[in-house]
Amino acid sequence: MRALIWLVGIFALAAGLAMVAGINEGYVLLVLPPWRAQLSLNLFIVMLVAAFIVGYVLLRLVRRTLGLPAQVAQWRERRRREKAGLALREALRAQFEGRFAQALKFASSAFASGESPAMAALVAARAAHAMRDDTRYRIWLGHAAEQGEEARVARLMTETELAIEGRRFDEAAERLETLRLAGHRHIAVLRMSLTVASALGQWDELLRSTRQLLKHKA
Secondary structure, eight states: OOHHHHHHHHHHHHHHHHHHHHHOOEEEEEETTTEEEEEHHHHHHHHHHHHHHHHHHHHHHHHHHHHHHHHHHHHHHHHHHHHHHHHHHHHHHHHHHHHHHHHHHHHHHHTTTTTTTTHHHHHHHHHHHHTHHHHHHEEEEEHHHHHGGGGHHHHHHHHHHHHHTTTOOOHHHHHHHHHTTOOOOOOHHHHHHHHHHHTTTTTTEEEEEEEHHHHTTT
């Protein structure tokens, strides 16, 4: 419907212009010594409109040409982020599937691309720990720590969980104390506190964690 309205409008405008041009007998005299030219006013108007259209098109082409480098840079950045996001998703999937070497590879790629570096570093740390590669595990925890507060709690939770898994209960207790001092006393922290307190014979802490878990029906 809109296209039909535009079409009718264009035809009406063309008809009106034709009628005006038919009764317009004016002319334009262009003088540039020693030359002079006389044009009909209708032709002069057509030439002005054509010049405006050509100038507008040329200006748009110039602007598009000048903007090409920025567009290419944006396209490359978008492609980089897409590839990095895909690498992180593949790392998570490989981690859940138990393909730890692949998880470490994809997480390393995502980290290098700058896509959620803290999360990528933690996935890589978990993969390295599962492979019993303590050196790379510590390196990737260091990379996660470099991201500051963005992943501090996630990093501490990961370190605590993996320390318990590795039966490094003193290390786990230190991380849990840091979490508690920061006010983190949710169910996952309480459950890990229960495990660590039981392993270290900290019976008062064991009872305290048990009461809190019972209170939360957990």
